[in-house]
Amino acid sequence: MALGKQAKTLTDVQQRAVLAYLDTTMDAKRNRVMFLLSVDAGLRAKEIALLEWSMVTDSAGDLTDEIRLEDRSSKGRSGGVVFMSKRLRAALAVYAADQSLNGTVIKSQRRRGMSAQVVTNWFFQLYRSLGYEGCSSHSGRRTAITRWARSISAVGGSLRDVQALARHSSLQMTQRYIEVSENAMKRVVG
Structure with missing residues (x-):
């Protein structure tokens, strides 16, 4: 895609x-x-x-x-x-x-x-x-990968764990699937 x-x-x-x-x-x-x-x-x-x-x-x-x-x-x-x-x-x-x-x-x-x-x-x-x-048909997959990426650090994981869950050969591919959240960016900056 x-x-x-x-x-x-x-x-x-x-x-x-x-x-x-x-x-x-x-x-x-x-x-x-x-x-x-x-x-x-x-x-x-x-x-x-x-x-x-x-x-x-x-x-x-x-x-x-x-x-x-x-x-x-x-x-x-x-x-x-x-x-x-x-x-x-x-x-x-x-x-x-x-x-x-x-x-x-x-x-x-x-x-x-x-x-x-x-x-x-x-x-x-x-x-x-x-x-x-x-x-x-890919909306569900993107939704899952985005959710995993936003939640993984709370359980001690990293983006590499999300890559493994997504079964992507490269981290760059996983990153392309993740939806950007303006709200999350504002909250993390403070």
Whole structure:
């Protein structure tokens, strides 16, 4: 994505509005998981489309607290471990109760896997339905990375930890994802 045309990030209010809207949709459980995979775990559309139950469950078939992305499911060779938020894990548990836990996590209404393009289109339609201009399938990822960057020092981490969470090969790429906050700049200066 070109630097001048980055997807907009979502505010906390917008995220709550999206979740409330998704609860009214057909396939609400799946839709909630799709959104949270983006906004909480920072997954790309391709990663959401190719995420398999084996990447979020242990050998006994129980949900884990992490997503083990394989290289084939991610951009380039950027697979790795992505930790789940509590709300993502809870939504995944509710969704999993109705699923066979085989194959891809996200399936169409016809119970087939989705392509990355279908996931991208789904996010486009979602944000358009809510009137969120400038938002795309990458908005959730940018939102997650920005949130991590703003919170990481409070838990003793650094921007390099955010880079690892984002699975970026360079710190410069991670920095391009982070939304600037005029409020934060004013507060830090005093």
